[in-house]
Amino acid sequence: MVFIINAFQPTRESIPPPNVSYQQKQTSGLPTHLHPLNPFPFILRAATVYPDKLALAHPDVEYPTFFTYRIWAQRIQNLAYALIEAGIQPGDRVAVLAPNSPMIADAHYGILAARAIITPINTRLTPPEVAYILEHSGSKLLLIDRGLMQLVQGLKIPFIVNNDTGRIGDPYEDFLSAGRRFSAEKGWAGLDVELDEGAGAVLCYTSGTTGRPKGVLTTLRGSYLAAIANVVEGQISKDSTYLWWASSLAYPHPLSEGNVLLNNRILPMFHAAGWTFPWANVFAFATQITMRTVDYSQIWKHFLNSGVTHYCGAPTVQIGIVNNPAARPLPRSISAIIAGAAPTAHLIGELEKKGIQPVHVYGLTYTYGPFTRCYDQPSWALLSLEERAKLMARQGQSFATAQEVRVVYPPKSEDDQEVVDVPKDGKTVGEVATRGNIVMKEYFRDPEATRKAFRGGYFHSGDLAVMHPDGVIAIMDRSKDIIISGGENASSLAIEQELASHPHVLEVSVVARSHVKWGERPMAFVTLRQEHVSAWKGKHNVFGDELKRYARTRLPGFACPEWVEVVEELPKTSTGKILKTNLRTIAAKL
Amino acid sequence: MVFIINAFQPTRESIPPPNVSYQQKQTSGLPTHLHPLNPFPFILRAATVYPDKLALAHPDVEYPTFFTYRIWAQRIQNLAYALIEAGIQPGDRVAVLAPNSPMIADAHYGILAARAIITPINTRLTPPEVAYILEHSGSKLLLIDRGLMQLVQGLKIPFIVNNDTGRIGDPYEDFLSAGRRFSAEKGWAGLDVELDEGAGAVLCYTSGTTGRPKGVLTTLRGSYLAAIANVVEGQISKDSTYLWWASSLAYPHPLSEGNVLLNNRILPMFHAAGWTFPWANVFAFATQITMRTVDYSQIWKHFLNSGVTHYCGAPTVQIGIVNNPAARPLPRSISAIIAGAAPTAHLIGELEKKGIQPVHVYGLTYTYGPFTRCYDQPSWALLSLEERAKLMARQGQSFATAQEVRVVYPPKSEDDQEVVDVPKDGKTVGEVATRGNIVMKEYFRDPEATRKAFRGGYFHSGDLAVMHPDGVIAIMDRSKDIIISGGENASSLAIEQELASHPHVLEVSVVARSHVKWGERPMAFVTLRQEHVSAWKGKHNVFGDELKRYARTRLPGFACPEWVEVVEELPKTSTGKILKTNLRTIAAKL
CATH class of the missing domain: 3.40.50.12780 (ANL, N-terminal domain)
Known part of the structure; x- marks a missing residue:
């Protein structure tokens, strides 16, 4: 110190x-x-x-x-x-x-x-x-x-x-x-x-x-x-x-x-x-x-000189950290507790190069912060960074003092109190639910909202996820972030993860935009990596086409973005979460 | 593995x-x-x-x-x-x-x-x-x-x-x-x-x-x-x-x-x-x-080959470990959680030489095992091994989920429910007391014993200790192990710690033996280090005199052993605690 x-x-x-x-x-x-x-x-x-x-x-x-x-x-x-x-x-x-x-x-x-x-x-x-x-x-x-x-x-x-x-x-x-x-x-x-x-x-x-x-x-x-x-x-x-x-x-x-x-x-x-x-x-x-x-420069000063060992932040902040000019390999390892969105392969690689060990957790204000963690498995050491990142992007399993996390079917009716798990198939989308000591006591002065959130004795998070066969949950979206494209449920999160793997993409956010034929279609908002900004200047449409082509090699047709908009920065909340509502408003006006 | x-x-x-x-x-x-x-x-x-x-x-x-x-x-x-x-x-x-x-x-x-x-x-x-x-x-x-x-x-x-x-x-x-x-x-x-x-x-x-x-x-x-x-x-x-x-x-x-x-x-x-x-x-x-x-040989095999990182044991067992012929510096550090008695400077030094980090804790069956720990302080790095060992020999402060440990005066009467702390002077002897989540629920089918043990809402351990000004407790003895020598309270534990610092002593235990003039006087039972056994063979009396002289340079007169008995081994319980009752019986018969 x-x-x-x-x-x-x-x-x-x-x-x-x-x-x-x-x-x-x-x-x-x-x-x-x-x-x-x-x-x-x-x-x-x-x-x-x-x-x-x-x-x-x-x-x-x-x-x-x-x-x-x-x-x-x-x-x-x-x-x-x-x-x-x-x-x-x-x-x-x-x-x-x-x-x-x-x-x-x-x-x-x-x-x-x-x-x-x-x-x-x-x-x-x-x-x-x-x-x-x-x-x-x-x-x-x-x-x-x-x-x-x-x-x-x-x-x-x-x-x-x-x-x-x-x-x-x-x-x-x-x-x-x-x-x-x-x-x-x-x-x-x-x-x-x-x-x-x-x-x-x-x-x-x-x-x-x-x-x-x-x-x-x-x-x-x-x-x-x-x-x-x-x-x-x-x-x-x-x-x-x-x-x-x-x-x-x-x-x-x-x-x-x-x-x-x-x-x-x-x-x-x-x-x-x-x-x-x-x-x-x-x-x-x-x-x-x-x-x-x-x-970020001051953060790097503390990383290098103040003995920092731990910090928490969303991936967007982590991107700011690894891209700062002061960034360099650290003399001692730092734990980066990542939440808010899944870290991409590129981000994980960049963090690890600096000696920053990412720990991917998932949580909500209702759960005192993190209540699941993606626990790394010994077998992952043999995988490529990209394969490992795919596994690490999942939200994981319940935390030390949390009770089990479940992915459950939505209620059949207003009064449905039964909480039934979706199959552990990595495909069926349900709602993340949990209970126990690290769930909030109540919505303050709102018994009606509390009753709804605590249906069947479980807290229902409003986040949509699948349960993998290994008991690991992977968030697909907030209920409202699912894109219903030609009758199929497209997860904006899954689309974002694929688009983020394009080497020129820094950040990406995907929202639904109404479409005459398909009902809804995905629209992607992207920012470019610093080193590619000037190359694409004035040619954002060309990059958009390039990204759409890229998507078609990796995603089913209904999940491919119909529109791509290159922007300088994405709108975010005070905690670094991308404000999809604002993007939806922009998309609606286009 | x-x-x-x-x-x-x-x-x-x-x-x-x-x-x-x-x-x-x-x-x-x-x-x-x-x-x-x-x-x-x-x-x-x-x-x-x-x-x-x-x-x-x-x-x-x-x-x-x-x-x-x-x-x-x-x-x-x-x-x-x-x-x-x-x-x-x-x-x-x-x-x-x-x-x-x-x-x-x-x-x-x-x-x-x-x-x-x-x-x-x-x-x-x-x-x-x-x-x-x-x-x-x-x-x-x-x-x-x-x-x-x-x-x-x-x-x-x-x-x-x-x-x-x-x-x-x-x-x-x-x-x-x-x-x-x-x-x-x-x-x-x-x-x-x-x-x-x-x-x-x-x-x-x-x-x-x-x-x-x-x-x-x-x-x-x-x-x-x-x-x-x-x-x-x-x-x-x-x-x-x-x-x-x-x-x-x-x-x-x-x-x-x-x-x-x-x-x-x-x-x-x-x-x-x-x-x-x-x-x-x-x-x-x-x-x-x-x-x-x-x-011990098998233990060393596991230390060296099975990835062992943690074990628990009383000092007597730790002595067996460091003295085993297979003992050598370890490729990775092991935590040795030590309880039952304080580790001596010699033992701490030997453990550390092997890459075994001693953690000194104190606890009882009534407290689910450890409920205090001697937390090492950064300032100790500057001290000599002997000075550090003296500080480490103390039983410490309350454990992570334990409530505070106290050292309190004995009850004034059968019905005394007041629990009053002794001064934090490192001198006044009182009884170790605590309460809270890691105290037993009760003596099974024995409400009378429970009531006595829980006087004033605190669990009374029967162990005598002092409270140091830094809030650290140091066990002096079980109530019955105090030696009342010429009206003074002599702690057999304190005497043992001094005698154990003699370079030829492996283990030592001190009990009271009745004395015509002083009421009681300390008697020491000692075992010798392997390398000194043959030198003192047939001359145990001479060594006894030598140890008494040594004691007089380090202890007040009333605490010096009046008798020293060199033995091959000390009697112990199944958990490695020295059986003082047996030594008292032997002392009484001499």
């Missing part, structure tokens, strides 16, 4: 008393052999075992901050008491609107320590969406980054601004310091332990492509078990360093066009509670580096 | 049907977001993800057996149905009396799959002790290794004998084959899921040095969480191979003298359910090798 952390002095109130005890209040109501699962106490154990280890580094800002586990734990205690003093009661929602920063990391612990529920809000949303979430969640308080104030103009919710300085005079620091007054008196043993492990932990709102955002409520038990699964699956340890990044750019931003965001994004802490990684890393005693912005 | 596993053909009934489904029965009674924690389904996930990976190797016997996850899972299913067909009901106890072997590994899954409780019995016990355990546990059936029949002569319990051949004609194999008839019809979905994660998992009997053995009942939830903790702490993964060994020698044996066993032992599967490692290894998709016997 190259950080010169001595240059930063945490506030006096961030320093724990000399005889600090990390013992929680005694839980006299519980049997001796039980304690409720809860990820918040991970910080107490880390502060006990590795008090002076760097826990949280926030280096790439005007006022860099560095917190050891001992200091960070004290700040979390201060936050918990400050929240309680501000009137936060058990079960209350506390909203957080912030890019990756120590404050949102604190919030994942301090809010739970106060027995409240953290409501992280996507920084990419519009003011009316933010207002709706604050209203629907009934949040009593908002912790907000100074750069995002324009999202809450005119709203009445009480808030604490974080200037992200870690210095005295920063309103967030003053809030923490105020909390310290009570924490000094009472310490950890003064905080009531949440006895119900089924109590709410996180309330996330899904940024649905249509309709109002829905609140996804998760539990303490689920958060604990999902975090541990991420530690085991990622083999995170005390020698690990996890890199967080995301864009700090918020609405309205010059690079955004209405709702369409042109930058590539990666898993930020505000998205599905960062897939429980804010807890997983602490459980493993790892170090976390938070970057407010996405800056 | 050098095993030639093709030489072995599992029985026809061990081979799953071609379209096997690993899906359990649907649990319609539970909320969608809950599934009860239970370690048994680990095998279903392993068989799904790595069906053809070697799960269980049993190579060092007349009829070697090798089971992949797919085959092993089928055998477990057969066992579950065979048990149910034999009349085993949910909550019933099924006893197992066996050395490390596939049968006892099966039992850790098959018995739980039948919703029954596994009762592993120490193979070192006498027939009356075994009879008592079978009677007290109310076991309905016994799975017994052919080599241990003399332990149950004349008892009426129904039993299945395992000849440990894995071949047709072996009564245990016939039992499994019978189970297959039902499993073929019903599969995994035919087995009821245990909905209560607080249900019993294992009933172990502690082989107390005095009095009747006590039954320690653990839960499914605790077993699940303790197993995962062992995976995380041990960093076990699909690339790991765990080596089990133990002596198959049973009572009466030519090497035993009454109750005193002269061989060194290590953690066998029957001891505290092998500290949950039978489940931990499967959760991590690791390979397990089972050795019926302890044979």
